[in-house]
Amino acid sequence: MKQNIGFIGLGIMGRPMASNLLNGGHKLHLYSRSGVPDDLIEQRGIVSHSIKEVASQSDVIFIMVSDTPDVEQVIFGPNGLIEGLSPGKLLIDMSSICPIKTKAFAKKVEEIGCHYLDAPVSGGEVGAKSGTLSIMVGGDEAVFHKAKPLLQLLGKNITLVGDVGSGQIAKVTNQIIVALTIEAIAEALVFAAKSGADAEKVRQALMGGFASSKILEIHGERMIKGTFTPGFRIDLHQKDLNLALSSAKALNIALPNTATTQELFNACVANYGSQLDHSAIIKSLELLANFSLNSQTE
Amino acid sequence: MKQNIGFIGLGIMGRPMASNLLNGGHKLHLYSRSGVPDDLIEQRGIVSHSIKEVASQSDVIFIMVSDTPDVEQVIFGPNGLIEGLSPGKLLIDMSSICPIKTKAFAKKVEEIGCHYLDAPVSGGEVGAKSGTLSIMVGGDEAVFHKAKPLLQLLGKNITLVGDVGSGQIAKVTNQIIVALTIEAIAEALVFAAKSGADAEKVRQALMGGFASSKILEIHGERMIKGTFTPGFRIDLHQKDLNLALSSAKALNIALPNTATTQELFNACVANYGSQLDHSAIIKSLELLANFSLNSQTE
Numbered sequence: 001m002k003q004n005i006g007f008i009g010l011g012i013m014g015r016p017m018a019s020n021l022l023n024g025g026h027k028l029h030l031y032s033r034s035g036v037p038d039d040l041i042e043q044r045g046i047v048s049h050s051i052k053e054v055a056s057q058s059d060v061i062f063i064m065v066s067d068t069p070d071v072e073q074v075i076f077g078p079n080g081l082i083e084g085l086s087p088g089k090l091l092i093d094m095s096s097i098c099p100i101k102t103k104a105f106a107k108k109v110e111e112i113g114c115h116y117l118d119a120p121v122s123g124g125e126v127g128a129k130s131g132t133l134s135i136m137v138g139g140d141e142a143v144f145h146k147a148k149p150l151l152q153l154l155g156k157n158i159t160l161v162g163d164v165g166s167g168q169i170a171k172v173t174n175q176i177i178v179a180l181t182i183e184a185i186a187e188a189l190v191f192a193a194k195s196g197a198d199a200e201k202v203r204q205a206l207m208g209g210f211a212s213s214k215i216l217e218i219h220g221e222r223m224i225k226g227t228f229t230p231g232f233r234i235d236l237h238q239k240d241l242n243l244a245l246s247s248a249k250a251l252n253i254a255l256p257n258t259a260t261t262q263e264l265f266n267a268c269v270a271n272y273g274s275q276l277d278h279s280a281i282i283k284s285l286e287l288l289a290n291f292s293l294n295s296q297t298e
Numbered sequence: 299m300k301q302n303i304g305f306i307g308l309g310i311m312g313r314p315m316a317s318n319l320l321n322g323g324h325k326l327h328l329y330s331r332s333g334v335p336d337d338l339i340e341q342r343g344i345v346s347h348s349i350k351e352v353a354s355q356s357d358v359i360f361i362m363v364s365d366t367p368d369v370e371q372v373i374f375g376p377n378g379l380i381e382g383l384s385p386g387k388l389l390i391d392m393s394s395i396c397p398i399k400t401k402a403f404a405k406k407v408e409e410i411g412c413h414y415l416d417a418p419v420s421g422g423e424v425g426a427k428s429g430t431l432s433i434m435v436g437g438d439e440a441v442f443h444k445a446k447p448l449l450q451l452l453g454k455n456i457t458l459v460g461d462v463g464s465g466q467i468a469k470v471t472n473q474i475i476v477a478l479t480i481e482a483i484a485e486a487l488v489f490a491a492k493s494g495a496d497a498e499k500v501r502q503a504l505m506g507g508f509a510s511s512k513i514l515e516i517h518g519e520r521m522i523k524g525t526f527t528p529g530f531r532i533d534l535h536q537k538d539l540n541l542a543l544s545s546a547k548a549l550n551i552a553l554p555n556t557a558t559t560q561e562l563f564n565a566c567v568a569n570y571g572s573q574l575d576h577s578a579i580i581k582s583l584e585l586l587a588n589f590s591l592n593s594q595t596e
Contacts, residue, residue, distance in 0.1 A: 099493055100493075122507055122508065123507075134503075134506070134507050136503050138495075157506060157507070159499075159502065159503040161495060161496070161499050161500055161503050162494075162495050162496050162499055163494075165493075165494065165495075166494075166495040166496070166499075166500075169489075169490055169493045169494070169495040169500065170490065170495065170499075170500045170503050170504065172489065172493075173486045173487070173489055173490040173495075173500050173504065173509075174486075174504050174507060174508070174509045176482065176485055176486040176489060177482050177483060177486045177504065177509035177514070178508050178509050180478065180479075180481070180482030180485065180486075180555070181478075181479050181482055181509070181511065183478070183555055184474065184475050184478030184479055184482065184555065185475060187474055187478065187553045187554075187555060187556055188471045188472075188474040188475045188478075189471070190551060190553075191467075191470065191471055191474060191542065191545075191546060191551055191553060192467055192468070192471040194549055194551050195397055195398075195463075195467045195470075195545060195549060195551075196460075196461070196463065196464070196467070197436075197459060197460050197463075197464045197467040197468065197471075198459070198460050198464070201457075201459050201460055201464075201468075202459055202464075202467065202468045202471050204457070205432075205434050205457040205459050205468050206468065206471065206472050206475065208432075208455060209420055209432050209455070209472060210420065210472070210476050210512055210513065211471075211472045211475035211476050211479070212511070212512060213479065213510070213511035213512075213513075214508055214510060214511075215508065215511075216475065244489065247489075247493060248489060251492055251493060252587065252588070253488060253489055253492050253493075253586075253587045253589070254583065254586035254587055255485045255488075255489060256485075256558050256562070256586075257478070257481055257482065257485060257555045257558055257559065258485055260554050260555055260558060261555065264554070285552065285553075288551075288552035289550060289551045289552055290550070291551075
C-alpha cells in the first residue's frame with residue numbers, strides 16, 4: 001500500500017535509505033538542512049520547505065540525523081515536527097542517539113497521540129545502499145508490526161528489542177563491544193609483535209579458536225597491513241562511546257575499559273586525526289610502546 | 299614408528315595427553331610429582347623414578363606442568379632433565395609459561411646439542427581427552443616436522459608460529475584477546491540491563507553483526523543465566539594475564555585494558571572465589587554498578 005512518508009536527514013545514510021523507500025513505491029516528503037539531493041528529486045521525491053510541512057503531509061516520518069541535539073531540534077525546534085503532527089502519526093528515529101533522551105522524546109510525542117519507535121542501525125553506508133542494514137527497534141509491539149514493511153525496505157536483520165529506548169540501548173551496547181574488541185586485538189597484536197613474533201602468523205594461529213571474531217578477521221588484518229581507510233571513522237565511534245559513558249554516568253554504571261578505550265581514541269585523534277578507521281586505535285598503543293607493527297613487518 | 303617418549307606432568311591435561319600417545323602405539327616413560335595414575339600403568343605406561351631417568355630413556359620428552367618455575371625445576375632442578383639429556387634428543391614443553399624465560403630455557407638446552415619446541419595448547423580438558431587441542435608451536439621448522447606426527451596424536455589445529463618462544467607468545471596473545479572480549483561483553487551486558495533493556499534480547503539482536511563472537515555466544519549466555527561452572531577457571535586466566543603483564547613490563551609494552559581486566563579478576567576472586575568460570579568477571583562489574591543482571595531477569 002502506497003503511503004505518505006516523511007524523511008528528515010539526507011546525509012550519507014539518509015540519502016540511500018530514502019531512495020530505497022521511493023523504490024518501494026511510496027510517496028516521500030523530504031527535508032534536509034543542506035537541501036534535497038537531485039537524484040532523490042529525479043526519483044519523484046517531494047521537496048518540503050520545513051520540517052513542520054513534512055509532519056503535516058506524512059503519516060510515517062523517519063529521522064536520520066547525527067546526534068541527540070539534532071533529533072531534539074528536528075522534533076521540538078521552531079517549525080519542528082511537533083508543530084505539524086496530529087494524532088495517529090508515527091515517528092521513527094533511526095539516528096544513533098542517547099537512550100535516556102529517547103525515552104523523554106517518545107513520552108512527549110506519545111502525549112499528543114502519536115507513536116514513536118527508536119530504530120538505530122548498523123551496517124554503514126554499504127548496508128544503507130543495499131538495503132541490508134541491521135535495525136534494532138524499541139517501542140510498542142503493535143506499532144513495530146505496522147512499521148515493519150517499511151523497515152524491510154531498509155534492512156534485513158530487524159529486531160524488536162523491547163520498549164522505547166531499547167533500540168538505542170542495543171546500539172550503544174553493540175558499539176561498546178565493537179570498540180573494546182578492537183582495542184583487545186590491538187593490545188594483543190602489539191604484544192605479539194614487540195615480543196618478537198610475526199603478528200600475522202599469530203593472528204592466523206588464533207583464528208578458529210576462542211579468540212576468533214569478525215573483528216580479529218577484518219580489523220586485525222587492517223592493523224597488520226597498516227591500512228586505516230574507513231570503514232567506520234574514529235570520530236563516529238567516539239560519539240558512540242560518549243553516549244555510552246554519559247548514559248553510564250547518569251545511571252551509575254562503571255565501564256572501566258570503555259572509558260580507557262575512549263581515551264585511546266582521543267590520543268589517536270590527537271596524533272593522527274579523526275578520519276581514520278577505528279582500527280587505527282592500535283596506533284595509540286604503538287605510540288605508548290614506542291614501537292611500530294608496520295616497520296617490523298615491512 | 300614406535301618411539302621412546304617421556305612425559306612429565308600427569309595432571310588434568312597431561313594425563314589424557316599421555317594416554318593418547320600410548321594409544322598411538324608409543325613406549326611412554328612417565329613421571330609425575332604426585333605419582334603415575336593407575337589407568338596409564340594399565341595402558342602399559344612405564345613408571346620412571348626420577349625426571350633424570352625419563353630423560354635418559356626417551357628420545358622425545360614432553361613437559362605439561364603448571365607454570366614457569368615448574369618447567370625450570372623440571373629441566374634444571376636436581377635430578378632434572380638436563381642431567382639425563384644427550385645430544386639429539388627433543389624436548390617439547392606444552393605448558394603455558396613465560397615466553398621470555400622459554401627462550402632462555404631453549405638456549406641452554408640447545409647448547410648441549412638437544413632440540414626444543416614450545417607448544418602450548420588451548421582447548422582444555424575436553425580437547426586433551428578427545429585429542430583435539432589447538433597447538434601453537436615455536437621452534438625450528440625441521441624439528442617441528444619431526445615432532446608433528448606425535449603432536450597430531452594430541453591435537454587438530456597445529457601451527458608453527460615462528461622461532462622458539464613464539465608458541466608461548468601466541469598463547470598469551472590468545473589469552474589477552476579472550477579475557478578482554480569477555481570483559482567487553484560483561485561491560486556491555488551490565489550497561490544494557492541497568493539501562494532498562496532485556497539483556498538477552500539485546501544479545502540476540504547483536505549476534506550476526508560486528509559484535510558477534512564465540513564469546514558473545516557462549517560466555518554471554520553464561521553471564522545472562524548466571525551459571526559460572528567452569529569452563530575455564532578465573533585463577534588460570536589470572537595466571538595467563540600475569541604472564542602477559544610481566545612480559546609486557548619486561549619489554550615496555552603498555553597494556554591498559556589487560557591491566558584493568560586483571561584487576562577486575564582480582565576483585566572477582568576477593569568477593570566470589572577463584573574457582574568460577576572466567577565469565578564471572580561480570581560479577582565485578584555488577585558489584586561496581588550496585589546492580590545484578592540475574593535478579594532482574596529472574
